[in-house]
Amino acid sequence: MSTDPGPPRDEGxxxxxxxxxxxxxxxxxxxxxxxxxxxxxxxxxxxxxxxxPDAEDLTQQVAMKAIPRLRxxxxxxxxxxxxxxxARSVLGAFWSTRxxxxxAELHEDLAMAIPAGPPSExxxxxxxxxxxxxxxxxxxxxxxxxxxxxxxxxVAKEMRSxxxxxxxxxxxxxxxxxxxxxxx
Amino acid sequence: MGENPENRVDRIVNDLLRGRRLRLRGxxxxxxxxxxxxxxxxxxxxxxxxxxxxxxxxxxxxLESAPKGGWLTRRGAMVAGLGIAxxxxxxxxxxxxxxxxxxxxxxxxxxxxxxxxxxxxxxxLADFSEGQGKRxxxxxxxxxxFRTGSTVTAVSSICSHLPCELQWNGGNGVLDxxxxxxxxxxxxxxxxxxxxxxHLDLVSVRVTDAGRVEVLGT
Numbered sequence: 001m002s003t004d005p006g007p008p009r010d011e012g013x014x015x016x017x018x019x020x021x022x023x024x025x026x027x028x029x030x031x032x033x034x035x036x037x038x039x040x041x042x043x044x045x046x047x048x049x050x051x052x053p054d055a056e057d058l059t060q061q062v063a064m065k066a067i068p069r070l071r072x073x074x075x076x077x078x079x080x081x082x083x084x085x086x087a088r089s090v091l092g093a094f095w096s097t098r099x100x101x102x103x104a105e106l107h108e109d110l111a112m113a114i115p116a117g118p119p120s121e122x123x124x125x126x127x128x129x130x131x132x133x134x135x136x137x138x139x140x141x142x143x144x145x146x147x148x149x150x151x152x153x154x155v156a157k158e159m160r161s162x163x164x165x166x167x168x169x170x171x172x173x174x175x176x177x178x179x180x181x182x183x184x
Numbered sequence: 185m186g187e188n189p190e191n192r193v194d195r196i197v198n199d200l201l202r203g204r205r206l207r208l209r210g211x212x213x214x215x216x217x218x219x220x221x222x223x224x225x226x227x228x229x230x231x232x233x234x235x236x237x238x239x240x241x242x243x244x245x246x247l248e249s250a251p252k253g254g255w256l257t258r259r260g261a262m263v264a265g266l267g268i269a270x271x272x273x274x275x276x277x278x279x280x281x282x283x284x285x286x287x288x289x290x291x292x293x294x295x296x297x298x299x300x301x302x303x304x305x306x307x308x309l310a311d312f313s314e315g316q317g318k319r320x321x322x323x324x325x326x327x328x329x330f331r332t333g334s335t336v337t338a339v340s341s342i343c344s345h346l347p348c349e350l351q352w353n354g355g356n357g358v359l360d361x362x363x364x365x366x367x368x369x370x371x372x373x374x375x376x377x378x379x380x381x382x383h384l385d386l387v388s389v390r391v392t393d394a395g396r397v398e399v400l401g402t
Contacts, residue, residue, distance in 0.1 A: 035244060039235055046233040050223035053205040053362075056239045063243065095220070098206055099213040127228035130221075146222075146229045149201060152194065167190040171218055174193060177225060178217035 037080065038063055041087050047126070048091055061090045133180040138173035141166060187211070193218050200226040293372055293383040296325060296340060296400075303398040309391055312336060317352035317359060317370060322401020327387040328352060328359060329397065330370040336397055338387035339372040345381050359384070 041062050046055040066086040095101075127147065131139045137159075144150040144158060156166045193215050199207060200222055212219060227233065235243070304322035312318055312331035319341055320327055326341035328350065341350050343361040350359040350368065358367040358375055367375045372384030388400035 035235070035240055038243060039240075042235045043233050047227045048220070048224060049206060050200045050226035050230075051203055051205050052233075052236060055233070056236070059235070059239075060243070095216075098208045099216050099219075100208075100210065101213050101216070127225065130225060130228065142225060145197065146201070146225045164190075167194050170197065171190040171193045171215070174197075174218035174221045174225075175215075178221035 037083060040080075041083050044084065044087055045091065049094070054094070058087070058090050058094055062086045065090065130177050130180045134173060134176050137169060138176055141169045142173050142177065145170060189215050189218075193222065197222050197226075293386045295386045295388065297388075298323075298325060298400065298402045301400050301402060303390070304401040306397050306399050309334065309336070309395045309397055312397065315357065316354060319352065320399060322387075322399035325387060325399065325401040327389070327399055328370070329389060329399070334391060336389050336391055337371070338389040338399060339368070339370070340385040340387055342385075343381075344368075344374075344384050350384075 038059055042055055042059040045058045045062070046052070049055055049058065062083060066083050131142060134142070140159060141155055144155045145152075150158065152163045152166050152170075155161075155170075156163045159166065161169075192209075192212060196206065196208070196212070196219055199205070206219075206223065208219070302323070304325075306320040306322060306329070309331065312329055314331055314333075317328040317330055320329055320338075326349070327338040328341050329336050329338045339359070341359075342348070343350055343366060345361070345366060348361055350361055353360045353367065356367070358369060360367045366381055368381075368384050369375055372386060374381040374383070390398050392398060
């Protein structure tokens, strides 16, 4: 689940010029390349925590944990894999701490359903896939609330319901949405 | 205490929709599936996310200012393609540069000694309330001042981890960092043991015979 992935394995010492080995960057470009890799990690984390402050903290933690442990000779594919494995570990610890649960108590698909690399589909497509798996009322309440930014009161007015009923519906819709697999 | 699950989850949804970090309380774990679904849905609804330029800049600065004494050889950095730049640029341990933790022996407070510095009047002693932090500027030095009787102490207004302006939280009597979950006591010590951070830098402050408070600034 979210155990420390350990350093990336050397898959043989890749020769310079190997297709999966990143080229030596010019000195002035090295930081930019690091940041580009971390951009992918950031997007990956943001998609799971839904807010910038936490995503920034966690991305920084990934950099802090992973970069010093990168081994000489590790191929580029292993580096990216290691960054994402570290991101999974960091996310597991994050949810464990925030929810007050041991990482063993975190359900497999709660925070850990994580692909080997960055997700290929756009966030909007992920949202569409979540919503289309829900009943009409559940889909509507989540669309209004999360995609259109309606307040509970506005949702209640739109759906000709009460704030209390909408609040309960929102909870049930989110529980149902949690069962929709986004990754893989 | 006795908060309904729908209220509990809606509180978290509201925070997320306002761009706030996840602030979970005891009992929220019962709704962990709904909470994580809300986080994912908020993210999905916001489209593809990239690092904020300010955050990217901070990471870049950390990478570029990494200390000497690298782990990776030039070839290691080259193969990793991650800009660890052993020798070439930073020649060092980039991860260490990103770490929020200084070496244990360096965790004690440091004092800001601007060169050239000058004493800047920031108000009368009577302007400072007991037990309340007050933000002042002394030229280029920003500080929070705390009065205890006739003495005043001061710490930097900049977080020791991320370069963000701290905010005085009078309710808890701490300085909160708006950029990450960190807070500091008025003496500058971090409050959270599990998120180890360096002590805030100290700022020199004095009270004159005339009852004026002066900060060593620029």
